[in-house]
Amino acid sequence: MTQRILSPEAPVALVTGAASPLGSAISRKLAQEGFWLALHYGKSKAKTLRLQKEMVSTSIETFLVKADLSRPRQVHSIVDQTVGQWGRLDLLVNNAGLFAPTPFLHTDWIAWTRLWNVNSVSPFALAVAAKPPLKETHGSIVNITDIYGELPILKDHAAYSASKAALIFLTKFLAEEFAPEIRVNAVSPGVISFPEEYGAPEKKKLIQRTALKRQGTPEEIADAVWFLSSNRFITGQVLKMDGGRFVY
Numbered sequence: 001m002t003q004r005i006l007s008p009e010a011p012v013a014l015v016t017g018a019a020s021p022l023g024s025a026i027s028r029k030l031a032q033e034g035f036w037l038a039l040h041y042g043k044s045k046a047k048t049l050r051l052q053k054e055m056v057s058t059s060i061e062t063f064l065v066k067a068d069l070s071r072p073r074q075v076h077s078i079v080d081q082t083v084g085q086w087g088r089l090d091l092l093v094n095n096a097g098l099f100a101p102t103p104f105l106h107t108d109w110i111a112w113t114r115l116w117n118v119n120s121v122s123p124f125a126l127a128v129a130a131k132p133p134l135k136e137t138h139g140s141i142v143n144i145t146d147i148y149g150e151l152p153i154l155k156d157h158a159a160y161s162a163s164k165a166a167l168i169f170l171t172k173f174l175a176e177e178f179a180p181e182i183r184v185n186a187v188s189p190g191v192i193s194f195p196e197e198y199g200a201p202e203k204k205k206l207i208q209r210t211a212l213k214r215q216g217t218p219e220e221i222a223d224a225v226w227f228l229s230s231n232r233f234i235t236g237q238v239l240k241m242d243g244g245r246f247v248y
Helices: 021-032 044-054 074-084 109-137 157-178 200-208 218-230
Strands: 013-014 035-042 063-066 091-094 140-144 183-189 239-241
Touching: 013 021, 021 035, 021 044, 021 091, 021 218, 035 044, 035 074, 044 063, 044 157, 063 074, 074 109, 091 109, 091 218, 109 140, 109 157, 109 218, 140 157, 140 218, 157 183, 157 239, 218 239
Parallel strands: 013 035, 013 091, 035 063, 091 140, 140 183, 183 239
Antiparallel strands: none
């Protein structure tokens, strides 16, 4: 794809993990709102190409960027590629995440390191890399965290929960550090998707714990990402979207 010259009406977003259920819903929503999209992938190139092909019929420009988020030193390149492609960056969505069990009494430190790199270190590194172009556009960052980053109740997932807790902290830290030019917020999903090993009884049990008695959708998370990215008087906030499972 040849480099284009942007008009002020064409903001640019970089979405990590763009082919995941949440990432694709977020990408579609941003496309609807007129963003041009840098679609990041790690191993899911085929799925990301399908998402890109889906958007060909629109006037939205897209291109793919690759980085292994378990290796934080790689992440600067995808910001550079995005800015090099279109000359600007208006929104960074740190959506990519790794969910895997880490039994407490059988600790695998390699697994811990991988989880932390993908879920908190790389999002932080991306934010640092994106600061200069986002400062120019008075853009924003939206991180996808998790309600389990706030409550230590997910058995055998200490590393995952701790990494999301770190991302929640970093959201607030960066909001202070990057203000006033750049806003930083987060969306913290609850019952949106389930681990593959969960059966129908486990899913039903979790859904019944929510006040709304239903499972949320990726599109609802995408709406929240758009809201936080478009409202210019919100920063440092973590928006829980758990259907009222934890009301406090």
